[in-house]
Amino acid sequence: MSAHRRANRDAGPPAQRPKPGPPTAPIRQVPGSGEAASGAAGAGRPTPAAAKPRRRRRRRGGSRLPDRAIVFVGPMAAGKTSLGKRVARELGIPFVDTDAVFVRQHGVITEFFATHGEAEFRRLEADVIESELSAPGSRIVALGGGAVITERTRRLLQDHPVVLLMTTQEAVLRTANLARRPLLRDDPEAWGRILEERRPFYEEVADVTYRTDRATKEQLARRVAQWARGYARKQNEREQ
Numbered sequence: 001m002s003a004h005r006r007a008n009r010d011a012g013p014p015a016q017r018p019k020p021g022p023p024t025a026p027i028r029q030v031p032g033s034g035e036a037a038s039g040a041a042g043a044g045r046p047t048p049a050a051a052k053p054r055r056r057r058r059r060r061g062g063s064r065l066p067d068r069a070i071v072f073v074g075p076m077a078a079g080k081t082s083l084g085k086r087v088a089r090e091l092g093i094p095f096v097d098t099d100a101v102f103v104r105q106h107g108v109i110t111e112f113f114a115t116h117g118e119a120e121f122r123r124l125e126a127d128v129i130e131s132e133l134s135a136p137g138s139r140i141v142a143l144g145g146g147a148v149i150t151e152r153t154r155r156l157l158q159d160h161p162v163v164l165l166m167t168t169q170e171a172v173l174r175t176a177n178l179a180r181r182p183l184l185r186d187d188p189e190a191w192g193r194i195l196e197e198r199r200p201f202y203e204e205v206a207d208v209t210y211r212t213d214r215a216t217k218e219q220l221a222r223r224v225a226q227w228a229r230g231y232a233r234k235q236n237e238r239e240q
């Protein structure tokens, strides 16, 4: 079993194509908690304010974070955008949401779907993602939920640390703004069906999985940030 499969123990069957690159050491997934257990996530960790100066020192050292985009994937309304922003803040690095870039370039997504259809959306979405992933340097990049169905995008993700966020339909229907999501607004219950269609793709690209319905955003932001630092450490060890 590959390292990233071990990290995805609660996310379903093994990927057909193991993803190369770090992490190389096992990163256990705590069953049911959705947290990577490679570090002491949660208890005893510094407050964000206290942690800030230390993060800055680490960043100047230049070796504490992956030197490329850390990518968030997962089903609609799992928390990619909101958690991605928080993790970027926690790590002191930029955040990019590829849906927001799409909107700046092509207009509102619901309207784009209505006028041009999903296939054209996917083509342009993949262009946006390719352009964002090609930029060097540490960044968090949140994708739209359907981005992984495009093979070109999945191929690009092989070269990036990928965090999969998972949740449940019940949690999504409770919290999400469905009007902004063209695939859900007329049929919210489609969420579960769409997830099952895409699940193999999510599992193929993911290095680690977190459940966003079982912990607060604050807890998750710290845990994912910790995981990203561990990923970079292993990457550096491999390169030395």
Ligand SMILES: Nc1ncnc2c1ncn2[C@@H]1O[C@H](COP(=O)(O)OP(=O)(O)O)[C@@H](O)[C@H]1O
Residues within 6 Å of the ligand: 074, 075, 076, 077, 078, 079, 080, 081, 082, 083, 142, 145, 175, 176, 177, 212, 213, 214, 215, 216, 217, 220
């Ligand atoms: N633990 C959590 N992590 C992330 N988002 C959460 C969490 N709990 C509730 N939410 C809410 O779920 C919604 C997720 O929306 P969003 O971040 O846009 O998801 P996505 O980008 O995956 O579609 C937001 O309204 C967010 O406030």
Ligand SMILES: O=C(O)C1=C[C@@H](OP(=O)(O)O)[C@@H](O)[C@H](O)C1
Residues within 6 Å of the ligand: 074, 075, 076, 077, 078, 080, 081, 099, 109, 143, 144, 145, 146, 147, 180, 181, 182, 183
């Ligand atoms: O899952 C999908 O097909 C989509 C998800 C959306 O992003 P979020 O996952 O951020 O809601 C957005 O890209 C578009 O509405 C299509």
Ligand SMILES: [Mg+2]
Residues within 6 Å of the ligand: 080, 081, 082, 097, 099, 142, 143, 144
């Ligand atoms: Mg989003």
